Amino acid sequence: xxxxxxxxxxxxxxxxxxxxxxxxxxxxxxxxxxxxxxxxxxxxxxxxxxxxxxxxxxxxxxxxxxxxxxxxxxxxxxxxxxxxxxxxxxxxxxxxxxxxxxxxxxxxxxxxxxxxxxxxxxxxxxxxxxxxxxxxxxxxxxxxxxxxxxxxxxxxxxxxxxxxxxxxxxxxxxxxxxxxxxxxxxxxxxxxxxxxxxxxxxxxxxxxxxxxxxxxxxxxxxxxxxxxxxxxxxxxxxxxxxxxxxxxxxxxxxxxxxxxxxxxxxxxxxxxxxxxxxxxxxxxxxxxxxxxxxxxxxxxxxxxxxxxxxxxxxxxxxxxxxxxxxxxxxxxxxxxxxxxxxxxxxxxxxxx
Numbered sequence: 128x129x130x131x132x133x134x135x136x137x138x139x140x141x142x143x144x145x146x147x148x149x150x151x152x153x154x155x156x157x158x159x160x161x162x163x164x165x166x167x168x169x170x171x172x173x174x175x176x177x178x179x180x181x182x183x184x185x186x187x188x189x190x191x192x193x194x195x196x197x198x199x200x201x202x203x204x205x206x207x208x209x210x211x212x213x214x215x216x217x218x219x220x221x222x223x224x225x226x227x228x229x230x231x232x233x234x235x236x237x238x239x240x241x242x243x244x245x246x247x248x249x250x251x252x253x254x255x256x257x258x259x260x261x262x263x264x265x266x267x268x269x270x271x272x273x274x275x276x277x278x279x280x281x282x283x284x285x286x287x288x289x290x291x292x293x294x295x296x297x298x299x300x301x302x303x304x305x306x307x308x309x310x311x312x313x314x315x316x317x318x319x320x321x322x323x324x325x326x327x328x329x330x331x332x333x334x335x336x337x338x339x340x341x342x343x344x345x346x347x348x349x350x351x352x353x354x355x356x357x358x359x360x361x362x363x364x365x366x367x368x369x370x371x372x373x374x375x376x377x378x379x380x381x382x383x384x385x386x387x388x389x390x391x392x393x394x395x396x397x398x399x400x401x402x403x404x405x406x407x408x409x410x411x412x413x414x415x416x417x418x419x420x421x422x423x424x425x426x427x428x429x430x431x432x433x434x435x436x437x438x439x440x441x442x443x444x445x446x447x448x449x450x451x452x453x454x455x456x457x458x459x460x461x462x463x464x465x466x467x468x469x470x471x472x473x474x475x476x477x478x479x
Contacts, residue, residue, distance in 0.1 A: 150177050151192075152199040156206060159219040160226060166193065169217065227267040238262065239274050294343060295375035302345050302370065304381050305333045309391060311350065311382040315374045321354075326374055328353040332386035334393050336370070339439070343370040346435070348390040365394050367436065393435035397456030402428045406450045414443055429454070437462050 151173045158164050158172035170193060173181045182189045200206045205223035210216070219226075230238065242259050266274065298314070305312035312333050315326035331347035338344075344367040352360040373379070398415050401407075404426030411420045415432030422428050434440040441462040444451050453463045471477075 147177070147181070148196065148199060149203070151181055152196050152203060154181075155196055155200055156204055156225070159206070159208060159217060160222065163211075163214075163216040163218045165215050166217070169193070222265055224267075226265055228262060228265045228270070229267055230270055235270055235273055242274070294370045295373075297375045297379060298370060298373045301379055301381050302333060302336055302373075306336065308381075309386050311384045311386055312347070313378055313380045313382065315376060315378045316368055317372045317374065325355050328378060329368075330382075331368075332390035334365075334391070337367075344368060345370055345373070346393060348386075350390070363390065365435070367438075395433045395435060396437050396440070396458045398430070398432045398434050398440055398459055399455040400430055400444055400451055400453045402430065402447065403450040406447065415440070434459075441466055 154173040154176040155169050157176075158169055164172070170182060170189070173196075182192055197208075200208070204225050205221075206219060206226070207221035207223070208217050208219045211218065238259070241255065242263065263271070263274070301312060301314070304310070311330055313328070313330045315328050317324070317326055321327065328351075329349055330351040331345075331349050333345060333347045335346045336343060337346060346365070346367045349364045349366060350361065352364075395416070402411065407422065407428030408426045411428050411430060413420075413432075415430075415434050418430060418432040420428055420430050437458045440459055441453075444453060444459075444463070445466065453460055
């Protein structure tokens with residue numbers, strides 16, 4: 128059970144006591160650790176922690192007590208802070224030794240991995256970068272030195288540098304907003320599949336923004352598709368869009384229309400394939416949802432599962448080369464045949 132405020136303050140519940148002054152200073156310290164704060168914010172934080180009577184109600188007496196508490200913050204906690212008179216905010220510039228994190232060897236190594244592999248802040252990776260920017264400055268000087276000297280023997284391989292494209296801020300926010308409120312999203316997008324380089328207009332019901340293999344994708348049901356000089360296509364199709372291919376222009380809009388309920392979840396496509404004995408005898412990877420593996424007498428393995436992305440499933444299974452044969456479902460089988468036939472044509476081969 129956590130101690131109550133009365134337990135913390137003990138018998139020294141009087142505003143003028145040293146212990147009560149320490150509690151007020153501690154409350155200010157904790158609030159500044161969370162980020163910049165106005166004087167009013169700090170006073171409110173103290174009263175929320177130590178009670179409404181923590182500061183006197185008279186303005187002059189409150190200002191005097193608050194000033195003494197700031198002085199204690201520097202003297203007792205060794206905290207450095209600055210005041211911005213324009214924004215009227217206090218900012219902590221040095222946490223002092225009471226604000227240090229002391230991590231275990233394992234925790235420090237994990238932090239080192241994250242700090243190297245999330246060195247940029249594109250998309251929602253910015254949240255991880257923000258987390259690191261809050262944690263690392265609060266490490267003790269000894270831990271900071273260990274972090275800087277840690278050998279790069281491990282890597283997460285999160286493929287941060289694959290996508291060199293730029294995702295406009297408005298595109299990112301529009302995609303996130305439409306997902307949060309289940310609203311229709313419209314935009315124009317470029318595609319390498321169109322040799323003319325003309326944008327295609329879409330109205331979609333977004334399902335998810337997903338980071339995969341170095342790229343950010345919006346997965347959505349298309350409600351309308353229109354290209355320049357062509358008729359509209361209103362046949363619903365589940366597809367993905369590279370976020371950096373979506374244009375930041377007048378067509379980018381989150382509509383007031385609520386996305387239809389039948390377009391609020393991704394489809395499921397059956398996956399069935401056989402792995403050759405040299406692969407099946409090992410530990411079979413579970414790439415798909417609800418993966419079930421059946422080991423056969425010759426050492427091969429049959430794998431069944433489900434995916435919401437036939438294109439990506441085919442790309443993944445092609446990486447096994449001749450060691451994988453797709454047996455079903457229908458959508459995946461057709462996609463694999465299309466790709467294999469395309470590769471045969473690209474290499475000038477003939478089917479035997």
